[in-house]
Structures are given as C-alpha cells and as structure tokens.
Amino acid sequence: MTRVLVCVLAALLMAPALAADRLSIDTLLEQARQGRAGEAEENRERLERFRAERDRQAARVAELRARRDALERRSEELEQRFEANRDALETRRAELREALGGMREVFGVIQQVAADARADFRDSVTQVQYPERDAFLAGLIQRMGNGDRLPDLDQVERLWLELDREMRAGGQVARFKHPIVEADGDTDSDETVTRVGLFQLTADDDYLEYLPAENRLVERAAQPDGAARASAEALDEERFPVAFALDPTRGELLDMLVSMPGFLERLRQGGLIGYAILLLGAVAVLVTLERALVLARQRRRFTRQMKDPAHPGDNPLGRILACYADQRHRDPETLELKIGEALIKELPPLQKRLVWLKMIAMVAPLMGLLGTVTGMIVTFQSITLFGTGDPKLMAGGISQALVTTVMGLSVAIPTLLLHTLLHARARALGQVLEEQAAGMVAEQMAGARAAA
Template sequence: MKMKTLVAALCLFSLPFTASATSTLVDTTQEAQRIQGAHNVQRESGFKQTEQSIRAQRDALFKQRVQLQTETDQLSQTFSKNENNLATLEEQLRLETGSLGELFGVVRQAAKDLNQELEISVTMVDRAKYAPVVDQIVDAKALPSMVQLNGLWLGMVEQIEASAQLASVSVPFINAEGHQANINAYRLGSMGLIGEQGYLAWNGDRIVAKPYLKQPANGPVLSGLASMSQVGIMSVVVDPSRGIMLEQLANAPELKDRLEHGGVVGKVILGLLAIGAIITLFRGSKLFIVRQKIKAQLKRPNEPGNNPLGRILNVYSLGVNQADLNIKEQPRSVEALELRLLEAIVDEQQELEKGLSMLKLLAALAPMLGLLGTVTGMIETFQVITQFGNGDPKVMAGGISTALVTTVLGLISAMPLLLAHNILSTQADAVRNILEKQGISLVAEQAEKVGSAA
C-alpha cells in the first residue's frame, strides 16, 4: 500500500517536467522539418537547372551529330566521285602512255650497260662527260626526261668515238710503294693504258691506275709508242679482254714455281737428271775423243798410239815380234792370237761402255719416281678432302699440282736420259765394230802368213 502511494506521488511530481520536454522536442522537430524543406526546395531548384543544362547540351550534340552526318555523307560522295575520276584518269594514262613503260625498261637497261662499261673502261680517264646523266637514268624511278635521253645518246656516241681514239692522257697512278701521282700515259681506245712501266691496270671505282704484276713479253711502253707515232707506224701487243688476260699473267706459274710444286720427289728427279747429264757429257766427250783418235790411227796403222785401236795393234805386234825373235820357240798360233785380240777388244769394250748402264738405270728410275710423287700427291689430296671436303678446289690444288708436276718431271728426265743412252750406246757399238773388224783383219793376215810359211 505504501509502495503504490509512493509511485503515484512520483508520477504526479514528474508530470510538469514531461510536458515541458515534449513541447521542446516538438519545437525542435518542426524547426528541423522547416530547414529540411528549405534545403529540399533548394536542391530541387538545382536539379531543375542541371536538367535544363544537360537537355541544352543534348540538343546541341544532336544538332552537331546531324551536321557531322551531313558532312560525312557529302565527303563520302566526294571520295566516291574522286575514286571514279582517279580510276578513269589511270586508265586514260595507261592508254596514253602505251609502250612508254617498255621504252623506259629498254632505256634503263641501256643505261645500266653503259654504266657498267664506264666503270671498267679506260675511257673514263678523259671521256666521261655524260657519266652523271647515265647515273641519273639508272637511279631514276620515273620516266626519263628528254634531257636525260639526249644525254644517254650522247654518252654512247662519246664512248664509240673514244674506243677508236689513240690519245695521250694524264692519269692518277699508284706505284709499287703506294705513292700516288699523276703521270703521262697513252690510251689505246678502250683497250688499255700504257705508261713507262708498260700496261697499266685501271681501277674505275677508285679512279686510279696501277702497274700489272707481270708484263707480257715485248710489251709496249710509253717511250716506244712516242717513237712509233713519230714514224707513223704503230704495232703493239693488245689485250682484247681489256686487262683480264694481263691479270692472269701474274697467276701463271714460272718454271721455278712449278719445280717447287714438285716437292722432295721432284728435286730427287732433277738430281737424277743432273747426274745423268754429267755422265752423258763426260762419256760423250770421251767417246768423241776416242773416235777421233781411232780415225787418226786408221790412217797410221804402223804407228800404234794410246787409243783402243792402237792397243789392239800393240797386242798383235807383240805376238808377231815374239814369234819372229824366238826362232826356237813354236810361233803363236792363229787361235791364240785371235783369243788375245778378243781379250783386248773385250777390255776396250768394257771401258767404252762404262757409265752407260747407270744412264739406263737413271732413265728407268725417273718415271718410277714420278709415279711415286703422283701417288704421294693423290694421297695428300684425299687427306685434304677427308678433312675439309671438296667444296673449294683451291684446297685440293696443292696435292694435285705435286702429283702432276712429279709425273711431268719424271717423263721429262727419262726421255733425254734414254736418248743419251741410245746415242752413247750407238757410238760405243761403232767403236767396238771398228775394233772387231780390225781384229778380224789382223787374225786373217796372220793366218795368211802362217799358211804361206807352211
């Protein structure tokens, strides 16, 4: 009971405070609603202005799009019209030009040919006035002009005239030491240049001349041409290839180079040839002297000398004199005298044929050594092919050269050795025949004496 009374009292006490708080809250809420309403009105006004601005921009863009579309349609029509006009003009150009395209190809090809001629021809020294025009035609991408066509024609005429001219010119020259200077030379048409050193190699890229490594035999020089021009008669050795053959002269191996290619086997073959030559000269001179002495001895048979026939006569004379001085002894028989003479002839024959067997041996060994060098060179060649393949012929050239050179050296050595052996053998046989004939005549004479004495 007391609790209820207390709660009721508290409620009555708090009632004024609640009413006051409620009134304050209502006022605050109304004020907030008024502020929010004003703010909403302001925002709606801003939204309306933004909407109007966007609609204005949209209308402007729509208008601009329509304008651009119109311009695009107009440009498309203009482009299509221009395309049609261009196609019509191209067809008209093709029809009007006709064969000018082919003419341009012919002109350009002619210009290229003339340009290549000018690059290598010695006429560039003093007759290259229209070379720039020719270069322009070669590098051109369009039809040549009349000036260029006229220059091409004049350039051809210039080269034709220059090819028939013999003229003195001044050319830049590089000597063997690398020094460059201008020298006087003589131009033989388009064939070549001649200086004091002989023929000059012309380098069209560097516009300079240099001497060839090797000049042809009886080649012309500048001073000789000057003297011949004064006389009015000119005869010179001309290279029709305009320098190619002259350049190959330097690559042509000389005898020394070929002998070096023979290697050790080639040197051995040459050594055998030298030994054979010495034997040939010695034995040939000795046989010649012997034949001359025998000819002189035949004219004086009663005066035996120091020669093969004289020694045969000495053997005969010794046998006859012994028989005459020793009366009590039995005279030497014909058979014994024949054997003594045969013995002397055999001794002389051995002396005459001394060294001939060596010549025959050397003649047989030379081609065999050549064959040995051939086999050795081919073995070397096959080894090189095994290591490097056969794509480059220069790699195999060394072995093949050795093989061929030794074969040639062997044959060259064998032929004169065989010839010398044959000649010397013939001379020795001739001397031996003379000795045998004289010996037979002496035996026959002695037989006649014995028969008459009996």
C-alpha cells in the same frame, strides 16, 4: 642646501642633452615626411609607366591580331590559288600527254638508253679519259624522268655522239694524262696513260687497273713478266707494229697470268721427290757430257790411227795394233787369242758408265710415279679433313702429283735418247776394233797358208 645645489647642477648639465634630443626627433620627422612625399611621387611615376606600357601592349596585341587575320586571309587566298594552279597543272599535263602521244615511248627509250650507257661507261676504261659524260647522262636521265620538260635536240644528239665515241674508242690506241696510284700507295702527278681499245690501260711498261667505284687508276701490284711486259714497254715507246698482249676480260687473264707459278715455283711444288729427280737429271747430264767427250776424242784418235797403222798410238786401236805387232810371229790361233784378249780389255772402257744412263732412264719415271702417289695421298688427306668445298686446299697435293710425274718423264725421255745415242757410238767404235782385229787375224792366217 647641498642637495639643492647638486640638483641644480645636474639640471644644468642635462639641459643641453635634452635640447639635442628634441632636435634629432624633429629632423627625423621631417625626413620621414620628405621620404613619404618621394615615395608617393615615385609610385605615381611607376603607375604612369605601367599604364603607358599597358596601352602599348594592348596596341601591339591589336596590331598582331590584325596581322594574324591578314595572314590567315592571305593563306586562304594562297591555298585557293594553289588548288587552282594544281588543277591547271594537271590539265596542262593531261594536254601534254595527249599532245605527246607516241613520243612518250621515244622519250622512255632515250631514258633507258641513257641509263644503260651510263652504267656501261662507268665500268669502261674510257671513263678516266672522258669523266664529264657521267654528269651529262645523269642530268639527261633526271630530265627525261620528270616528264614535264622535253629534251633538247642537242642533248639527244650528244647522247648519240657519246655512244658513237665509245664504239670508236674500242678500235683506238689513245694517250692521255691522268693521276696514277702506285703499288706502294703514293699518287703520281699526271702521267701519260696508254689506252688500248676498251680493254687495257698501261703506263710505261706497267699494266694499270681501273677501279670504277673510286674512279681511280691503280698500278697492279703484280706485273706479268716476259713477253707481256715487253709488249707494254714497246707500246709505250711506240715501236710499231707492236705484238701487244691484250686482255679482253679487263684484267682476269692478267690475274691468272700473274698467279701462274713460274719454273722455280713448279720445281718447289715437286717436294723432296722432285729434288731427287732433278739430282738424277743432273747426274745424267754430267755422265752424258763425260761420255760424249770421251767417245768423240776416241773417234778422232781412231781416225788418225787408221791413217797411220804402222805407228801404234796410246788408244784402243793403237794398243790392238801394238799387240798384233808383238805377236805376229806366233801361229794364227795364238795370235787370235792374244788379239781377242786385248779386244776384251779395250771394249768395256768404251761402254763405261752408260749403264748409269740406262738406270736413270728407268728409275726417273718410277720416282715420278712415287711422287704422284704421295701427292694423291696428301690430296685425300685434305679431302678427309676439310671436304671438297675449297679446291685450293687440294691444290698442293695435286700439284705435287702432276709435277713429279712431269719431272720424272722429262728426265727419263732425254736420258733414254742420250743413252741410245752414246751406246750406238760406243758400239760403232767397238765394231771398228773388232773389224781391225778380225782383219789382222785374217791377214796372219793368209800368210801362214801361203808359207805352207
């Protein structure tokens, strides 16, 4: 009985769960039916879209094929037209060549002249003043080269005018504005540039260089000195007439002028021997000045003393007169000896240090010759080491050889002339002393004879 009750209670408890399971299964079945229906509808719509897209693609393909066929037909028509036009063009060109006849040679000459003019103008200094002509000439050359278009009369006339302007520019001094690149690389704004013919460009007192490849004006890094620089400044300031230093080689002579060594550089090329020659020259100058001053002073004293022989002064002639006054009571032979002794004492100071000048005049050329030999040794050493391919390697020795020779002769020749001049003056003063001494002795001897 107990077991029956338990079973009944268990059945009562499980009955709701079974009912709930039956409800869930039904729901699932219903949902499955609805899902299949939705998928079928979706598949049907997708199939319809696919068919519609297929129809559109087929229509698109048909349209493209139709366009392709039309373009192919168009291409064939254009090819046929191109061939026809080409044949017609060749026919026209043949007719044009036949109609031109000898004029083609004229047009060829015009093209050649334009090409030559363009090449010349590009290298000319006038290009910075007239830069627009390059584009004109390039267009004319291209037009003449095509051969399918005749040149305009204005173009031919302008070509002649450009050539005429270039010729006239060769005899003109013109001023215009143009940027200038300075030596330090900075570019100035438009500066006033002076053009002298077809050769030279200046600004202020500076010489300019035209670079055709870059179409620029550049200030020369090294400027000439002296008269060339002064002439450029005078030209800029319009101080006419101007003796202008013109370089017809368009810069080559200026480069040579700038590269030429100056006076001090020439002296340095002489080396130690050159400095020794200069030292001899300086000694010769000092000795010459000292001797010239001494002899001039003695000459003035002699002149004053000869005007007043009764009062002997502190000079060679005065000392001889004083000796005569002291010894005049002696016999003529003794007086002659005393005056001769005084004369011997007074003559050497007049010739003092003149032998230095004679020695310098003899030694300076020999030192120049020594420098010449030394320079040639250096030159031959350079030839031995490097050959004769580069003359610049031999320039140092040759410069020393030539410069020392010039320096030696430059010192010797004036020194020899000065020595001759001073020696003549000293001898003239010595002759005055000898004449006065001889006159005194003669006077004494005459007096002695008269007394006897």
